[in-house]
Amino acid sequence: MKKMKLVMVGNGMAGVRTLEELIKLEPDLYDMTVFGAEPYPNYNRIMLSPVLAGEQGIQDIILNSVEWYTENKITLYMNKKIVKIDRKNKVVITEDGTAAEYDRLLLATGSNPFILPVPGKDLQGVICYRDIQDTNAMIDAATKYKHAVVIGGGLLGLEAANGLALRGMDVTVVHIMPWLMERQLDKNSAFMLQASLEAKGLKFMLEKHTQELVGDAQGRVTAIKFKDGSELPADLVVMAVGIRPNTSLAESAGIHCNRGIVVNDTMQTYDPSIYAVGECVSHRGTAYGLVAPLFDMAKVCANHLARMGIARYQGSVTSTKLKVTGVDLFSAGDFTGNEHTEDIVLHDTAGGVYKKLVVKDDKLIGAVMYGDTTDGSWYFQMIRDGKNISEIRDHLMFGQSHLGNTGHQGQSSAAAMPDTMEVCGCNGVCKGTIVKAIKEKGLFSLEDVRKHTKASSSCGSCTGLVEQLLASTVGGAYTPTLSATKPMCGCTDLTHEQVRKQITEQSLISIPQVMKVLQWNTPNGCASCRPGLNYYVLCAHPRIAKDDPQSRYINERAHANIQKDGTFSVVPRMFGGVTTAKDLRRIADVADKYNIPTVKVTGGQRIDLFGVKKEDLPKVWADLDMPSGHAYAKALRTVKTCVGSEWCRFGVQDSTQMGIDLEKMLWKMYAPHKVKIAVSGCPRNCAESGIKDVGVIGVDSGWEIYVAGNGGIKTVVAQFLVKLKTPEEVLEYSAAFLQLYREEARYLDRTVHYVERVGLEYIKQKVVMDAANRGALYERLLYTMADTVDPWKKENVDMREFEMLST
Amino acid sequence: MNNWLKVSNAADIPQLGSRVVTTQAGNIALFKTADNEIFALLDKCPHKGGPLSQGIVFGKKVACPLHNWNICLDDGNAVAPDVGCARSFPVKVEGGAVFLSLT
Ligand code: SRM
Ligand SMILES: Cc1cc2nc3c(=O)[nH]c(=O)nc-3n(C[C@H](O)[C@H](O)[C@H](O)COP(=O)(O)OP(=O)(O)OC[C@H]3O[C@@H](n4cnc5c(N)ncnc54)[C@H](O)[C@@H]3O)c2cc1C
Ligand code: SF4
Ligand code: FES
Numbered sequence: 001m002k003k004m005k006l007v008m009v010g011n012g013m014a015g016v017r018t019l020e021e022l023i024k025l026e027p028d029l030y031d032m033t034v035f036g037a038e039p040y041p042n043y044n045r046i047m048l049s050p051v052l053a054g055e056q057g058i059q060d061i062i063l064n065s066v067e068w069y070t071e072n073k074i075t076l077y078m079n080k081k082i083v084k085i086d087r088k089n090k091v092v093i094t095e096d097g098t099a100a101e102y103d104r105l106l107l108a109t110g111s112n113p114f115i116l117p118v119p120g121k122d123l124q125g126v127i128c129y130r131d132i133q134d135t136n137a138m139i140d141a142a143t144k145y146k147h148a149v150v151i152g153g154g155l156l157g158l159e160a161a162n163g164l165a166l167r168g169m170d171v172t173v174v175h176i177m178p179w180l181m182e183r184q185l186d187k188n189s190a191f192m193l194q195a196s197l198e199a200k201g202l203k204f205m206l207e208k209h210t211q212e213l214v215g216d217a218q219g220r221v222t223a224i225k226f227k228d229g230s231e232l233p234a235d236l237v238v239m240a241v242g243i244r245p246n247t248s249l250a251e252s253a254g255i256h257c258n259r260g261i262v263v264n265d266t267m268q269t270y271d272p273s274i275y276a277v278g279e280c281v282s283h284r285g286t287a288y289g290l291v292a293p294l295f296d297m298a299k300v301c302a303n304h305l306a307r308m309g310i311a312r313y314q315g316s317v318t319s320t321k322l323k324v325t326g327v328d329l330f331s332a333g334d335f336t337g338n339e340h341t342e343d344i345v346l347h348d349t350a351g352g353v354y355k356k357l358v359v360k361d362d363k364l365i366g367a368v369m370y371g372d373t374t375d376g377s378w379y380f381q382m383i384r385d386g387k388n389i390s391e392i393r394d395h396l397m398f399g400q401s402h403l404g405n406t407g408h409q410g411q412s413s414a415a416a417m418p419d420t421m422e423v424c425g426c427n428g429v430c431k432g433t434i435v436k437a438i439k440e441k442g443l444f445s446l447e448d449v450r451k452h453t454k455a456s457s458s459c460g461s462c463t464g465l466v467e468q469l470l471a472s473t474v475g476g477a478y479t480p481t482l483s484a485t486k487p488m489c490g491c492t493d494l495t496h497e498q499v500r501k502q503i504t505e506q507s508l509i510s511i512p513q514v515m516k517v518l519q520w521n522t523p524n525g526c527a528s529c530r531p532g533l534n535y536y537v538l539c540a541h542p543r544i545a546k547d548d549p550q551s552r553y554i555n556e557r558a559h560a561n562i563q564k565d566g567t568f569s570v571v572p573r574m575f576g577g578v579t580t581a582k583d584l585r586r587i588a589d590v591a592d593k594y595n596i597p598t599v600k601v602t603g604g605q606r607i608d609l610f611g612v613k614k615e616d617l618p619k620v621w622a623d624l625d626m627p628s629g630h631a632y633a634k635a636l637r638t639v640k641t642c643v644g645s646e647w648c649r650f651g652v653q654d655s656t657q658m659g660i661d662l663e664k665m666l667w668k669m670y671a672p673h674k675v676k677i678a679v680s681g682c683p684r685n686c687a688e689s690g691i692k693d694v695g696v697i698g699v700d701s702g703w704e705i706y707v708a709g710n711g712g713i714k715t716v717v718a719q720f721l722v723k724l725k726t727p728e729e730v731l732e733y734s735a736a737f738l739q740l741y742r743e744e745a746r747y748l749d750r751t752v753h754y755v756e757r758v759g760l761e762y763i764k765q766k767v768v769m770d771a772a773n774r775g776a777l778y779e780r781l782l783y784t785m786a787d788t789v790d791p792w793k794k795e796n797v798d799m800r801e802f803e804m805l806s807t
Numbered sequence: 808m809n810n811w812l813k814v815s816n817a818a819d820i821p822q823l824g825s826r827v828v829t830t831q832a833g834n835i836a837l838f839k840t841a842d843n844e845i846f847a848l849l850d851k852c853p854h855k856g857g858p859l860s861q862g863i864v865f866g867k868k869v870a871c872p873l874h875n876w877n878i879c880l881d882d883g884n885a886v887a888p889d890v891g892c893a894r895s896f897p898v899k900v901e902g903g904a905v906f907l908s909l910t
Binding site: 451452453454457458522523524525526527530531549550551552553554557558562564566798800803804805806807 | 812814815819821822823824826827828829830831837841855857858861862863864865866870872873874875877887888907909
């Protein structure tokens with residue numbers, strides 16, 4: 001069959017991203033041809049700012065080399081501008097008369113800088129800031145001339161001014177409004193920004209209307225004249241007063257345009273064979289001027305070009321970050337507000353911090369931050385997710401308080417870190433390494449950074465810092481993935497929730513069945529989705545679905561924790577942290593018999609035997625003759641207790657017995673992640689119930705239940721759920737809460753992540769208010785666990801796992 | 808010349824799983840894919856020596872259990888951005904028996 005022809009006009013960031021997405025889906029569907037007016041392959045336009053600032057070279061910002069086009073069998077014409085589209089014959093024609101036929105045409109012509117219609121606009125030395133050519137012209141001018149004037153005090157103008165100043169020019173920014181970035185900032189914060197830029201040597205003239213550019217006899221600009229009669233010397237004038245979608249080609253072909261090429265939600269223009277993406281587009285009346293929305297469009301467009309026909313583009317919420325080193329400014333969403341919105345504002349002029357949050361109907365819809373942008377991505381994520389913030393409103397302004405976020409020397413602000421400081425404490429990656437990779441490898445997403453630098457790919461505690469670095473380096477081209485649409489992994493486009501729903505509704509009872517019905521794009525998944533699917537199938541269909549050991553991480557397959565040298569550790573269960581002389585003696589005998597090198601008391605009130613050979617594990621279990629402690633599993637770990645009323649002079653409840661009862665009920669419970677419980681006998685809380693998944697605290701009149709605490713990577717204090725009278729109630733409410741978590745959380749979410757997502761109110765409704773639902777949850781958990789066996793009894797374990805072969 | 812040693816029956820290696828053979832060349836991991844292809848790698852991750860045999864097998868790759876490097880079963884190469892290579896050994900299956908060559 002003859003391939004269809006796809007022609008793309010405009011070789012820029014949006015267009016080429018569309019081709020990349022298309023190649024991922026259907027590499028062989030089209031013969032592809034690309035026409036670009038610039039003499040370069042696709043490059044990272046947003047990095048023109050660091051290039052101008054002298055922080056990197058042009059050669060570092062190429063995103064797709066000429067070889068990339070060849071490898072993907074794309075015919076590339078550089079330096080060739082398309083001047084005509086003949087829609088009737090489906091042909092495009094270049095300036096020099098080259099013609100190319102198409103079955104599908106993709107317009108990605110970007111935008112044109114707006115030129116002020118003043119006398120002198122065509123003089124030499126008057127330029128815009130859009131492409132490599134402009135950048136080179138500025139770099140060149142800086143070596144020859146002294147006085148630069150930048151017209152326009154928005155993001156682009158300020159970045160241009162900063163770059164020129166760094167190259168030694170005397171720079172004045174001329175702005176028509178009373179303060180800089182009037183769309184993003186209010187007057188006070190704009191003055192803070194202005195002051196810090198003035199400290200870097202920039203000058204400003206506000207409320208100035210340009211009347212005319214004056215030239216010399218050679219036709220080169222020499223000065224700028226204002227309406228008020230004043231004048232300023234200028235050897236270089238940069239116009240940065242806005243952009244206009246580049247629609248001239250489309251318009252000349254009669255394609256409907258209205259401040260952009262008008263497209264529908266599938267990125268199709270009014271001509272069904274012609275698609276358009278990027279800054280040239282008007283979608284639902286909006287034309288975008290940032291990279292992140294263009295990438296969303298690219299994905300949707302590729303989906304339709306690949307004839308999958310299921311994606312829709314529904315508009316984007318955007319964020320921006322000024323890319324001027326040492327100045328911290330971030331804005332996202334609708335930060336202007338109106339009579340239907342409320343503002344929460346923090347303004348500390350002396351401290352150099354300004355924050356404004358715009359709230360509408362209990363949802364955050366916009367944010368502006370100056371001086372401290374640490375929580376930018378957190379706010380942006382909330383804006384995009386449309387999260388209800390009523391529960392956290394009173395501390396919203398103070399950010400995601402970085403209480404106990406471990407592993408990077410107490411730093412929570414990336415801007416304040418020197419290049420040599422470690423960001424990722426697990427993989428030893430420094431700030432400088434990450435920033436360099438983002439700039440030179442053209443990284444735009446957290447996933448990209450993880451892949452290329454390993455930063456944030458292990459425990460994840462530095463994710464916030466890496467997001468800040470992304471935001472400040474690519475200036476808003478970074479968009480955190482909508483949590484609600486984040487796919488489970490690269491093997492599918494479906495989210496955890498969608499997959500769980502289908503597993504239940506379509507009664508999918510095995511992993512191969514899930515992958516077949518839900519059209520996984522890999523033959524047997526990956527190390528990330530398989531363990532999740534195994535859990536989802538088992539949780540949705542208890543007693544029916546069969547466990548797949550090969551889809552479990554080694555610890556859950558060997559029922560012990562793997563160590564760095566390949567040996568294992570063994571933790572027997574000690575209900576409620578209580579042991580006996582007999583058990584201790586047996587543990588000691590096992591340690592002797594199997595030459596176990598280390599015996600350690602754990603942080604969870606039990607004993608760990610380290611350095612056990614894999615072949616010895618079944619024998620060790622048999623000799624211990626104690627239940628498995630599940631220290632290796634996404635399951636109930638420990639129930640920590642204190643001595644309680646039995647011995648303690650303050651104890652008001654029997655916490656030890658309560659802990660033993662909880663652990664006896666739950667010890668075979670598998671879950672999306674590990675679960676830890678603690679019971680204390682009085683509010684002195686010696687068992688540390690305040691940082692557990694379920695924390696129980698005895699008071700004189702009964703028990704208080706706290707949920708969703710966490711003591712690990714990021715310390716989070718548990719929240720009060722309910723006060724109860726009897727131990728039986730404690731068992732029922734705890735079990736009901738945990739079953740809700742089991743049924744609804746994403747795999748590898750601890751209770752803290754789950755509750756943060758659904759909100760405590762929701763948990764209260766399902767577990768506290770609704771007695772019937774509570775009872776049903778409790779019953780379902782008991783039903784599931786009644787069928788679970790202790791793996792250490794070896795009944796359901798493939799014993800080949802522990803047998804070595806030899807030659 | 809390959810010197811073939813019989814080490815296992817193909818049926819005794821679980822699909823998407825592995826077995827470990829102790830040899831004079833060190834521990835060698837035998838992997839079996841979903842399509843019943845069998846591969847042999849030195850049981851030592853090029854990163855920090857983790858036992859690859861204990862990893863999760865998917866497609867023609869294994870994820871190291873220690874720090875999740877992905878290693879290709881056919882040539883032992885680590886998947887980018889990680890770089891490194893686990894030594895691979897020739898294997899063949901004849902009459903349901905698995906043979907390994909250490910040379
Ligand atoms: C043995 C022990 C340390 C010790 O010597 O005391 C331990 C050892 C490990 N912890 Fe832990 N943790 C131990 C108590 C804790 C505690 C304290 C507690 O439970 O009271 C915490 C903080 C409380 C919490 O979880 O909220 C803790 C927070 C973590 C975390 C971070 C979890 C988080 O959500 O932030 C991890 C990483 C993970 O699970 O992904 C982790 C992971 C690990 C792993 C499993 C690392 C791994 O994947 O191999 C370690 C296994 C070593 C081994 O072979 O046994 N360990 N770990 C403790 C075992 C307790 C037990 O009896 O089961
Ligand atoms: C200095 C600077 C800094 C920026 N910083 C940021 C930032 O921090 N964050 C952010 O998100 N965005 C930033 N942007 C904006 C971002 O670069 C653009 O949104 C993005 O590049 C637009 O992509 P596009 O594919 O729509 O257009 P472009 O990348 O402009 O590509 C369009 C291409 O089409 C070509 N073309 C046009 N007409 C024709 C024709 N008839 N025939 C052939 N070729 C044609 C053009 O020459 C151009 O190469 C910045 C832009 C600049 C200039
Ligand atoms: S036991 Fe826990 S804290 Fe200690 S090194 Fe291992 S994972 Fe880190
Ligand atoms: S030892 Fe294999 S990934 Fe580290």
